[in-house]
Amino acid sequence: MSSYSVSAERPDYQTLNRRAKTGLRFLLAAITSLFFLFILALMIRAQFNDWESLSAPWNPLANPAPLWVNTLMLALGSASMQWARVAARKHHRELALQVMLLAGFFTLAFLVGQVWLWRQLSALGFYASANPANGFFYMLTGVHAVHMLGGLIGWSKTLLSAKRYANEKFSTAVELCAIYWHYLLGIWLVLFALLVCEPETFAAIASFCGF
Amino acid sequence: MAYAEDAELEELHEPHSFWTKYIWSQDHKVIAIQYSLTAIFVGLIALVLSGLMRMQIGFPGSLETVDPTAYYQYMTMHGMIMVIYLLTALFLGGFGNYLIPLMVGARDMVFPFVNMLSYWAYLLSVIILLASFFVPGGATGAGWTLYPPQAITPGTPGTDWGIVLMLVSLAVFIVAATMGGLNYVTTVLQARTHGMTLFRMPLSVWGIFVATILALLAFPALFVSAVMMLFDKLLGTSFFMPEMMSLGQQLDHKGGSPILFQHLFWFFGHPEVYIVALPAFGLVSDLISTHSRKNIFGYRMMVWAIVAIGGLSFIVWAHHMYVSGMNPYFGFFFATTTLIIAVPTALKVYNWLLTLWRGDIHMTVPMLFSLAFIMTFLVGGLTGLFLGNVIVDIPLSDTYFVVAHFHMVMGVAPILVVFGAIYHWYPKITGRMMNDTIGKWHFWITFIGTYLIYFPMHYLGIQGMPRRYFSYEEIEFIPQSAHDLNTFITVTAIFVGVAQLLFVFNMFHSLFYGREAGPNPWRATSLEWQTPQTPPVHGNWPQKLPVVYRWAYDYSVPGMEEDYTPQTVPDDPAHESIQHDEAGNPDGAPA
Ligand code: HEM
Ligand SMILES: [Cu+2]
Numbered sequence: 170m171s172s173y174s175v176s177a178e179r180p181d182y183q184t185l186n187r188r189a190k191t192g193l194r195f196l197l198a199a200i201t202s203l204f205f206l207f208i209l210a211l212m213i214r215a216q217f218n219d220w221e222s223l224s225a226p227w228n229p230l231a232n233p234a235p236l237w238v239n240t241l242m243l244a245l246g247s248a249s250m251q252w253a254r255v256a257a258r259k260h261h262r263e264l265a266l267q268v269m270l271l272a273g274f275f276t277l278a279f280l281v282g283q284v285w286l287w288r289q290l291s292a293l294g295f296y297a298s299a300n301p302a303n304g305f306f307y308m309l310t311g312v313h314a315v316h317m318l319g320g321l322i323g324w325s326k327t328l329l330s331a332k333r334y335a336n337e338k339f340s341t342a343v344e345l346c347a348i349y350w351h352y353l354l355g356i357w358l359v360l361f362a363l364l365v366c367e368p369e370t371f372a373a374i375a376s377f378c379g380f
Numbered sequence: 381m382a383y384a385e386d387a388e389l390e391e392l393h394e395p396h397s398f399w400t401k402y403i404w405s406q407d408h409k410v411i412a413i414q415y416s417l418t419a420i421f422v423g424l425i426a427l428v429l430s431g432l433m434r435m436q437i438g439f440p441g442s443l444e445t446v447d448p449t450a451y452y453q454y455m456t457m458h459g460m461i462m463v464i465y466l467l468t469a470l471f472l473g474g475f476g477n478y479l480i481p482l483m484v485g486a487r488d489m490v491f492p493f494v495n496m497l498s499y500w501a502y503l504l505s506v507i508i509l510l511a512s513f514f515v516p517g518g519a520t521g522a523g524w525t526l527y528p529p530q531a532i533t534p535g536t537p538g539t540d541w542g543i544v545l546m547l548v549s550l551a552v553f554i555v556a557a558t559m560g561g562l563n564y565v566t567t568v569l570q571a572r573t574h575g576m577t578l579f580r581m582p583l584s585v586w587g588i589f590v591a592t593i594l595a596l597l598a599f600p601a602l603f604v605s606a607v608m609m610l611f612d613k614l615l616g617t618s619f620f621m622p623e624m625m626s627l628g629q630q631l632d633h634k635g636g637s638p639i640l641f642q643h644l645f646w647f648f649g650h651p652e653v654y655i656v657a658l659p660a661f662g663l664v665s666d667l668i669s670t671h672s673r674k675n676i677f678g679y680r681m682m683v684w685a686i687v688a689i690g691g692l693s694f695i696v697w698a699h700h701m702y703v704s705g706m707n708p709y710f711g712f713f714f715a716t717t718t719l720i721i722a723v724p725t726a727l728k729v730y731n732w733l734l735t736l737w738r739g740d741i742h743m744t745v746p747m748l749f750s751l752a753f754i755m756t757f758l759v760g761g762l763t764g765l766f767l768g769n770v771i772v773d774i775p776l777s778d779t780y781f782v783v784a785h786f787h788m789v790m791g792v793a794p795i796l797v798v799f800g801a802i803y804h805w806y807p808k809i810t811g812r813m814m815n816d817t818i819g820k821w822h823f824w825i826t827f828i829g830t831y832l833i834y835f836p837m838h839y840l841g842i843q844g845m846p847r848r849y850f851s852y853e854e855i856e857f858i859p860q861s862a863h864d865l866n867t868f869i870t871v872t873a874i875f876v877g878v879a880q881l882l883f884v885f886n887m888f889h890s891l892f893y894g895r896e897a898g899p900n901p902w903r904a905t906s907l908e909w910q911t912p913q914t915p916p917v918h919g920n921w922p923q924k925l926p927v928v929y930r931w932a933y934d935y936s937v938p939g940m941e942e943d944y945t946p947q948t949v950p951d952d953p954a955h956e957s958i959q960h961d962e963a964g965n966p967d968g969a970p971a
Contacts, residue, residue, distance in 0.1 A: 184570070188490045188491075191566045192562045192566040195562050195565050195566065195596060196562055198596060198597065199561075199562075199596040199600060202596070202597045202601075203600035203603060206600055207604050210604060210608065214619060214636075217635050217637065296616075297615040297616070298632070301618060301619060301636070303617075304611055304615070307615075308608070308611055
């Protein structure tokens with residue numbers, strides 16, 4: 170059977186890089202829309218007076234230390250990704266691979282930390298159904314975690330096929346991972362802030378928006 | 381997202397086995413056909429469901445299986461399938477997949493593997509959806525809008541399993557649509573061939589492109605509502621569920637906001653209307669231009685209208701919620717935006733008419749469907765203007781007037797485009813023409829038939845006949861004449877429904893016995909008609925990508941021999957004769 174005769178017309182790496190990044194940007198746009206709407210729903214639901222934040226003084230997250238630890242893990246994951254990205258761009262393949270592994274390790278630590286937190290909370294009787302604030306906590310951390318898992322699929326694909334990738338291609342793959350990680354770190358920080366803030370804060374934001 | 385080196389190498393060779401060629405295919409054309417056939421298959425199921433409902437309305441009690449529970453289940457599945465699993469999947473997954481790479485001059489979508497996943501996820505969502513008919517309690521009967529609290533409160537059909545499967549199926553569908561959508565937008569933005577500027581793209585591509593962006597941004601709202609409702613249903617949260625009594629018992633929920641669901645749902649739901657409409661606008665523009673041998677009137681205006689409609693579609697959603705009650709200022713706002721969106725929409729209608737004006741109109745089957753589309757869309761759009769006004773909407777909401785409106789505007793009108801477009805592109809897809817005589821019969825029955833079905837519903841609605849009722853027999857203010865009208869509508873609907881078999885027959889029969897089409901039977905200008913092979917082979921342009929010198933609408937250009945000038949024909953007068961096409965597509969050049 171025929172194969173393409175004009176291989177010169179095969180897209181070069183720059184083109185592939187541009188395409189992959191464009192695709193990623195639209196993916197992030199869709200993810201932004203998703204979390205934006207989740208957050209909007211949270212803001213609206215938080216206006217009702219049955220809302221009791223998990224960070225209220227008498228509730229378990231009054232001391233958000235565990236969340237800070239998890240945040241640190243994710244931030245380290247993101248930082249390692251960035252390091253890997255720089256290394257890959259300079260064609261330091263070995264270093265990049267090692268740092269990628271490290272990034273995955275930190276990300277897994279973040280996810281384990283989140284699961285641990287869920288188990289702590291439900292062991293204390295703070296089920297999703299007990300209060301809408303709890304429900305949002307489980308839901309938003311859950312949806313975020315699922316997105317991190319999705320990222321880990323891309324991450325493992327990059328690691329597994331690294332051997333077969335040319336330098337440019339490997340570097341693109343790492344770059345995509347890094348961008349995705351930074352973005353999800355950003356989303357996590359917003360969620361973190363919202364999940365531990367007081368109903369008054371929501372009321373203030375709402376009135377600021379004219380409601 | 382990363383490219384596998386070997387995947388890239390694979391791209392260089394055609395897949396050999398039947399399995400990789402037709403089943404696990406990464407070729408956009410095969411995926412398009414997979415998407416289309418699956419969508420048409422579920423669409424036929426939804427059509428049968430509508431026939432069963434109509435039997436109950438026209439001849440109450442005539443079918444034993446149709447009890448109130450079944451009626452609501454049929455109604456819900458019918459609506460959801462038609463809007464999401466048929467029309468959205470067909471326009472984006474079907475036409476988008478087939479036409480985008482061919483029309484912009486690409487060898488394939490930019491992420492073929494993700495594209496393949498998109499189809500399989502779509503198929504999975506369809507299977508989950510259909511499975512809900514067979515679980516204990518059956519499919520959900522909540523209505524396609526799935527409003528809580530009733531959607532998950534005992535008493536509504538399918539609150540155990542049906543609703544869960546519906547929500548899961550929607551979530552999977554959204555993942556599928558997103559994976560496909562990333563491909564469509566990236567291909568349009570990054571994989572156009574030499575010379576194919578954005579403003580040389582056919583309007584079909586523009587319509588599908590903008591609709592895809594709407595899908596990427598609006599489907600998340602449905603996803604959010606689905607996840608939150610699953611939480612309410614499975615984990616007992618009270619996001620949407622208020623404190624309430626059900627069947628004499630106090631439910632565990634309290635404090636949730638059903639209105640919040642409505643906002644989320646319609647923040648998706650209204651853009652969804654345009655996710656279906658914009659591709660139809662685009663496709664029909666190309667059909668009208670080609671079959672009236674004239675350039676499209678006001679091409680740039682058409683593009684900007686598509687973009688403006690897409691943008692505005694995000695700020696009109698609450699016109700579906702006038703009866704839910706809202707701050708009068710909001711009502712005013714949403715009524716105003718709704719009327720404003722009619723401006724670019726009307727503009728498009730004028731431009732279609734001006735394209736036809738003094739054109740060399742060929743009354744081919746695609747053209748007939750296009751003309752029917754303009755008329756139907758006009759009727760549906762005008763009733764939309766009525767309903768956009770709060771004081772008109774409040775009495776008409778939840779009556780058959782609304783059923784008439786949305787069937788005209790987003791049921792029949794896009795379906796007419798689907799038919800027209802299939803008759804138009806079938807020769808490229810299969811290499812054979814569809815039968816013209818059967819096509820014309822199919823057209824007239826469908827066009828006149830749908831008017832006979834839906835036009836009278838406006839009167840029923842103004843008379844106050846409520847929608848989503850199982851039985852109207854006991855309602856005093858509904859006169860005998862309305863019941864007679866309903867019987868008439870049912871008879872027509874069954875006839876029109878059965879007549880669609882003509883189309884199905886034509887599609888399969890022509891595959892083997894249709895007249896050979898040749899590369900460009902409609903003598904059209906856009907790239908897909910200039911491929912060296914028909915049907916296009918894997919890679920679309922196996923030798924050299926085409927070079928584009930002009931827009932897609934050079935029909936009847938003065939001084940040209942032919943009444944159409946393909947996009948691949950250079951401006952340079954030395955190259956003007958089509959026979960000397962240097963792009964290396966001798967087969968694509970017309971005789
Ligand atoms: C011959 C074709 C069709 C017939 C006879 C038909 C008939 C019906 C009937 C009887 C209802 C129930 C109305 C009620 O009780 O409120 C209905 C609902 C609906 N139909 Fe169709 N229909 C057809 C095609 C379509 C198409 C192509 C679409 C695609 C957009 C569509 C979308 C809907 C929607 C969204 C609903 C509302 C479902 C709900 O209330 O939850 N229909 N249709
Ligand atoms: Cu609307």
